[in-house]
Amino acid sequence: MKNHxxxxxxxxRIEEGIIGTAAIDRSELNDHMQSCSDCRTYxxxxxxxxxxxxxxxxxxxHERGSFSAKVRTRIEDQKTSRRKPAFIAQPAFQIxxxxxxxxxxxxxxxxxxxxxxxVVEWDNIEYLNEYTFYYDDMIIPDNGIIIDLYAETxxxxxxxxxxxxxxxxxxxxxxxxxDLLSPEEIEDIIQRMEGA
Amino acid sequence: xxxxxxxxxxxxxxxxxDEQAFNLLVRKHQDFVYNITRKITGNHEDAIETAxxxxxxxxxxxxxxxxxxxxxxxxxxxxTNESLNVIRSRRFKKWFSFDDAEKELRDTAINPFEALVxxxxxxxxxxxxxxxxxxxxxxxxxxxxxxxxxxEIADVLGVSQxxxxxxxxxxxxxxxxxxxxxxxxx
Numbered sequence: 001m002k003n004h005x006x007x008x009x010x011x012x013r014i015e016e017g018i019i020g021t022a023a024i025d026r027s028e029l030n031d032h033m034q035s036c037s038d039c040r041t042y043x044x045x046x047x048x049x050x051x052x053x054x055x056x057x058x059x060x061x062h063e064r065g066s067f068s069a070k071v072r073t074r075i076e077d078q079k080t081s082r083r084k085p086a087f088i089a090q091p092a093f094q095i096x097x098x099x100x101x102x103x104x105x106x107x108x109x110x111x112x113x114x115x116x117x118x119v120v121e122w123d124n125i126e127y128l129n130e131y132t133f134y135y136d137d138m139i140i141p142d143n144g145i146i147i148d149l150y151a152e153t154x155x156x157x158x159x160x161x162x163x164x165x166x167x168x169x170x171x172x173x174x175x176x177x178x179d180l181l182s183p184e185e186i187e188d189i190i191q192r193m194e195g196a
Numbered sequence: 197x198x199x200x201x202x203x204x205x206x207x208x209x210x211x212x213x214d215e216q217a218f219n220l221l222v223r224k225h226q227d228f229v230y231n232i233t234r235k236i237t238g239n240h241e242d243a244i245e246t247a248x249x250x251x252x253x254x255x256x257x258x259x260x261x262x263x264x265x266x267x268x269x270x271x272x273x274x275x276t277n278e279s280l281n282v283i284r285s286r287r288f289k290k291w292f293s294f295d296d297a298e299k300e301l302r303d304t305a306i307n308p309f310e311a312l313v314x315x316x317x318x319x320x321x322x323x324x325x326x327x328x329x330x331x332x333x334x335x336x337x338x339x340x341x342x343x344x345x346x347x348e349i350a351d352v353l354g355v356s357q358x359x360x361x362x363x364x365x366x367x368x369x370x371x372x373x374x375x376x377x378x379x380x381x382x
Contacts, residue, residue: 012361019343045372046340052317053341057234058227063244068222071251078252 006032010039018046203267207258218258222251228268229275235337236279238326246282250275265351272352276338280330324374328367335360336367 010032033040059067203224209217229250234243253274261270325333331353338344338352339360346357346364353360 015339015364019340042368045368048375049321049340049368049371052321055318055341057231057243059230059244060240064226067226067244067248068219071222071248071255072219074248074252075255 007036007039010036011042014039014043015046018043018050200267204263207261207263207267211259218255221254225271226251229271232272232275232337232342233279233282235341236276236334237282238322242282242286243279246278247275250278253278269348269351272338272344272348273354276334276352280334283330283333320375321371324371325367327374328370331355332363332367332370335363336371339364340368 010029013029029039033043203221206217206221206224210221226247230243230247233246233250234240237243237246250271254271257274261267325336328336334353335349338349339346344352346360349360350357
């Protein structure tokens with residue numbers, strides 16, 4: 001079985017080399033790359049994306065001269081508006097705010113909000129399918145065990161592994177980019193966590 | 197990243213009441229900020245508007261810049277957060293207006309004079325990256341296009357490096373898959 005910790009290290013070095021924040025002697029990586037198709041694929045992906053994403057935008061010529069003047073105008077407008085009587089002192093505004101607070105409290109007390117529903121991304125983690133009993137109903141149970149997870153709610157809010165970790169679902173020592181782990185390693189982690 | 201020695205001098209002068217120093221800071225960094233806002237918001241109109249707001253915020257908050265980090269990192273942070281607010285607000289409006297994805301593509305399509313300097317592949321990449329969740333989109337842009345290290349991105353976004361690595365990895369996979377589908381069709 002290949003050493004997946006090496007994959008993680010090699011991929012970081014590939015990134016540094018391709019994205020250009022460090023000079024990397026790629027011949028050093030050849031041994032690993034020759035035997036690991038996953039890392040070869042990752043390097044090819046990065047090279048392609050890097051080639052087409054290396055674009056820098058500059059202000060169009062017709063905006064260039066006037067840009068700082070427009071910023072200055074905004075700043076002056078802001079200073080002027082701050083001198084006007086604050087709208088928050090207006091009775092009508094205060095009544096609206098009061099109504100909003102009452103409605104918010106009422107809604108909170110009624111507490112009709114449904115349980116959060118997560119759409120879990122597993123598209124590149126095929127061999128984890130056997131563990132989908134955690135996610136079959138697309139609702140993460142209170143005692144769910146989460147490993148290297150990116151999830152987003154139906155409302156587009158993002159959750160990452162550290163969000164789940166902070167919520168106490170798991171300890172960071174169990175976290176690893178999941179597709180760098182073998183099914184055996186995943187099984188081992190899950191068993192350790194279930195036993196914890 | 198932009199060098200900081202001259203920046204700190206200009207900041208000190210501005211905080212001492214020299215308004216001209218602020219104008220110089222704006223002129224010096226306008227392309228730097230526009231590049232970030234343009235990449236995240238995806239179109240010129242939002243980018244120019246957002247870039248102006250970034251500098252207004254800079255005017256208001258420069259006194260709170262402690263020089264603990266590089267000024268360019270601080271500016272990255274303000275520009276990135278402001279741009280993310282724009283795309284979140286766009287998503288919020290879309291949620292209520294029931295706009296379809298096709299309309300968004302039309303809205304974010306680059307305008308004619310920019311099209312002269314854009315390549316087809318870059319447009320496709322832009323569109324694909326724009327479909328990523330906010331954090332993946334931002335990490336992809338800062339890492340791939342700006343070449344920032346995970347440490348620098350963590351500083352800009354205020355999240356852990358572990359989370360960033362996962363975000364970047366997912367983003368690369370998704371973008372590659374999506375581009376692969378586009379190329380297969382064409």
